[in-house]
Amino acid sequence: MRLEAATSSGPKGNPLMANPSIAAIDVGTTKVCTIVAEVASQRELRILGVGVGPSAGLSKGMVDNIHAAIEAISSSVERAERASGTRIMSAHVGIAGPHVSSMNSRGIVAIADPRNPITEADIHRALESARIVNVPNNREVLHVLPRYYVVDGQDHVVDPQGMYGSRLDVETHVVTSSTAAMNNLVQCVEGAGVRVDSLVLEPLASAEAVVDSEELQQGVALIDIGGGTTDLCVYVNGAVVHTAVLPVGGTHMTRDLVVALRVPQPAAERAKREYGHAIPSLVDEAEEVEVDAFGSDGRKMVSRRLMAEVLQARTEEMLELVLAEIRRGADPEMLSAGVVITGGAASLPGIDILAEEVLSLPARIGRPRHLAGLSDILHDPAYATSVGLLRWSLKEQAIMFRSTPGPIAPLGGLLKRVAHLMRVVLPQ
Numbered sequence: 001m002r003l004e005a006a007t008s009s010g011p012k013g014n015p016l017m018a019n020p021s022i023a024a025i026d027v028g029t030t031k032v033c034t035i036v037a038e039v040a041s042q043r044e045l046r047i048l049g050v051g052v053g054p055s056a057g058l059s060k061g062m063v064d065n066i067h068a069a070i071e072a073i074s075s076s077v078e079r080a081e082r083a084s085g086t087r088i089m090s091a092h093v094g095i096a097g098p099h100v101s102s103m104n105s106r107g108i109v110a111i112a113d114p115r116n117p118i119t120e121a122d123i124h125r126a127l128e129s130a131r132i133v134n135v136p137n138n139r140e141v142l143h144v145l146p147r148y149y150v151v152d153g154q155d156h157v158v159d160p161q162g163m164y165g166s167r168l169d170v171e172t173h174v175v176t177s178s179t180a181a182m183n184n185l186v187q188c189v190e191g192a193g194v195r196v197d198s199l200v201l202e203p204l205a206s207a208e209a210v211v212d213s214e215e216l217q218q219g220v221a222l223i224d225i226g227g228g229t230t231d232l233c234v235y236v237n238g239a240v241v242h243t244a245v246l247p248v249g250g251t252h253m254t255r256d257l258v259v260a261l262r263v264p265q266p267a268a269e270r271a272k273r274e275y276g277h278a279i280p281s282l283v284d285e286a287e288e289v290e291v292d293a294f295g296s297d298g299r300k301m302v303s304r305r306l307m308a309e310v311l312q313a314r315t316e317e318m319l320e321l322v323l324a325e326i327r328r329g330a331d332p333e334m335l336s337a338g339v340v341i342t343g344g345a346a347s348l349p350g351i352d353i354l355a356e357e358v359l360s361l362p363a364r365i366g367r368p369r370h371l372a373g374l375s376d377i378l379h380d381p382a383y384a385t386s387v388g389l390l391r392w393s394l395k396e397q398a399i400m401f402r403s404t405p406g407p408i409a410p411l412g413g414l415l416k417r418v419a420h421l422m423r424v425v426l427p428q
């Protein structure tokens, strides 16, 4: 049986662990990945253990079989627990799926006494007022992300704290999600014995892991091409202006190969990973590879050029969908840093070249970096979301500490939050 929620209030309450630890679970359409990491400093993560297993019970990023999903999550969590020698009590969890939608919203508050500088409490009130958007009963607000502030008409203020004014506006990007889809995901994670610390929109997490601050400033789109979804997040001037989750991904590429080559799905998947390419002209026309096949022989030779043509057609179509979605959020001209492609399908050779052609923007592949500890496997684009969930939670906790209303946090409240930080994992 799992231990009950720990009540330790810091490293002293947890003598085997020098630094606080956090856990993240990326419940993807093709894999579930759980990571336990130690927080060495604000931005530094030391990976203690990773547990990866095949996903089940998910389609297009959403749960469609709770029992199968619970089993897949439990298995990934257990692997991470064994690898790290910890018990995972709670974790930050990624959410995606076509049910997610987003809009921009403005919050406005009056500053009670304009003779005093604007406080974090005022900023908090402004963000709360931006949260009051017209959301139907069956949806919930997942994130309210500040884009910029306006103080008495002065536009594009990055941080209004300490400034003087009588009115504070905040422009935000609000992400909403279907309540049912959120509940289903939470139920699956809790069914695996892990409490959910926070739900984070997956492309926001992926961006934390693979996009540089300079790229964010100069304008960039993060494209995470997974198995069942392609997630998008557009940044202009360092802030999110658009997010979207498209119901297409690597499984569609594999399905096209099944149809074109007439081979079973596992053979098509293997062939795609081993011999796939997004640019047919870069593949030798005469090259053939042997794959498992339907029919009496059970094996057949297929042309690599043909495979690349099939993959190119599907990838191009997906990138065109992405471009249409980018345009809904920003003029692509504003994305000087272009696009960063991540997710498992980013490993398809030539996908960055194809993206440059289709999007007419610079493109690069995003791999998680700056990780210490048992992190070898995580330098692959498929782990951008999992690593990003940890980074996002670190950033959020920093904001949470900073945005405590009033100059001095009440001791009880602060301790509670520290306890919350520390009780995520326990040594076994």
Ligand SMILES: Nc1ncnc2c1ncn2[C@@H]1O[C@H](COP(=O)(O)OP(=O)(O)OP(=O)(O)O)[C@@H](O)[C@H]1O
Residues within 6 Å of the ligand: 027, 028, 029, 030, 031, 032, 055, 060, 061, 096, 225, 226, 227, 228, 229, 230, 249, 250, 251, 254, 269, 272, 273, 274, 276, 343, 344, 345, 346, 347, 348, 349, 381, 382, 383
């Ligand atoms: N070398 C490769 N070439 C092409 N595709 C690849 C390669 N390696 C992995 N993929 C594809 O990446 C996809 C899985 O990506 P990822 O692990 O990011 O998905 P996921 O997070 O489980 O799914 P989602 O985010 O859509 O819910 C699969 O479709 C797989 O075929």
Ligand SMILES: [Mg+2]
Residues within 6 Å of the ligand: 026, 028, 029, 202, 226, 227, 343, 385
């Ligand atoms: Mg994913």
